[in-house]
Amino acid sequence: MNSDAQRSGGLDLTPRQRTTVATALTILGVIVILGAVGLLTWVVTAFLGYFSSVFLPLAVGGVVAMVFRPYYQLLHEKLRLPMPLAVLAVFLSVFVPLGAFGWFFGALLADQISEMVTQFPAWWERLVSQARQQWPEVREFLETNPWALRVREAAESQGGAIVAGLQQVGVRAMSAGRGVLGAVGGFLSWIMFPVYFAFFLAAGRSVSADLEHYFPFFKPETRRDVVFLLTEFVNIIVAFFRGQLIIAFLQGLLYAIAFSLVGLQYGFVLGLLLGFLNIIPYLGSMIGLGIGLPLAYFQPGGGATTLVLVFVAFVVVQSIESYVLTPRIMGSRTGLHPMVIIVAVFFWGTAIQGLLGMILAIPLTAFLVVFWRLLREKYMTELV
Structure with a gap:
């Protein structure tokens, strides 16, 4: 039997050996695919960050x-x-x-x-x-x-390390000039x-109808899955930003009114600013605490009482946003836990290096969740 296997150029493996080899090859294939996806993600994010x-x-x-x-x-x-x-x-x-x-x-x-x-x-x-x-x-x-x-x-x-860090201020100041030129270029790009x-x-054409023609090399079932994922990504972006723009506008008005009522100086401008920043989830809320509370304490006529009133106003508006505005306007369209949203904002803001990543953090994360569910249900099988 072994001589026949050798003459035929094959290997005579037992069923257990075949299972082991198949499992090893599957794991190796998954590692290669994940590595390729990671490399592609790194290249794309670096490219987007450079040309943001x-x-x-x-x-x-x-x-x-x-x-x-x-x-x-x-x-x-x-x-x-x-x-x-x-x-x-x-x-x-x-x-x-x-x-x-x-x-x-x-x-x-x-x-x-x-x-x-x-x-x-x-x-x-x-x-x-x-x-x-x-x-x-x-x-x-x-x-x-x-x-x-x-x-x-x-x-x-650590004093020496602090001094060494301060010596880098001049070098960073020199790079600020390049930042000004970049800002001018960014302003010109906004003209478009x-x-x-x-x-x-x-x-005007349907996204799905257009995408069907771009993937002729896929099998029909795989093509449908790819079109489904891309269409779902577009739908997530549209649903998220439609809801988030309305929520941010209403939350900004509520902050402006509440801060003005409790006597916070410049509460109107601060409230509108925080609402605008909440287009990126929780960003305005975190910045609001860091600015509003010290401002309430150190403003003329301020103190602990004003600080407490501003904090109460902040909590009330945040509660209205969490329990009234977001459930009624946004619903559960993203399906993400608040902690996942916070981590996603910081992760994508770092990965794509800036504002673009923070703005797209929630749609990208929700898309990855949809992609994982499809991959798990249709393409992943038990290895052992």
Whole structure:
């Protein structure tokens, strides 16, 4: 039997050996595929991070166009407006009110920002005065508390490292000049935003119908799965940003009203800013605590009472967002736990190096969840 196997050029393996070899090859194949996917992901994220100033206006234009596409379809298909007129009507009816809103509140925002800048020296003096008053108690604590002594010794031992770090400030300052040039280039790339918006808005054919023709090398079933994943990704982006824009706008108004009612200086501008930042989930909330509470304490006439009132206002608005706005507007469209959302924002913000990654963090993570479910249900089998 062995001689026959040798003459035929094959291997005579027992069933157990065949199972072992098949399992090893399967594991090796999975490792190779994961490595290839990881390498491709690294290349794509590095590419997007390097050219983010080019791709960010393109991505924002596409997302905004998809958000307002039902409005365009109403004008073009139901009311029979020609495509150029429908695009122009959408552009004017969306961005002109936004411009009017910005103009109406612009003077108030400018006044509050200007007053905030002029009040900064007074805040600093108050902070220094309170620090001087509290310094004897702090010094006594540092000199007598064992834990504080250990921290002090550790800080002194790392003094050389701190000095070396400060020496890098000049080098980083030199790179700031290149950052200014990059900002100018980014501003110029945003000039193309209306063109991107109009192009994506007027792209009228079905995404699924277009994608079917781009994958002729796949089997029909695999092609359907690929089209399903890409279509699902687009649907997730549209659903997320439609809901998140509405939630961020309403939350910003609630913050502005609540902060103004409790007497927080510049509460209106701060509230609108926090609402805008909440387009990226939880970003405005985290920044709001870091800015609003110290501002409430150190502002003229402020103190512990104002700080508590601002904190209560913050908790009330955050509760309204979590238990009323998000469930009614967004629902469970992403299916992600809040902790997963926070980790995803930091992960994709680091992976794609900046704002683009933070904006796309939730859609990308939700897409990966859908992809994993499809892979697990249709393509993964038991290895042993």
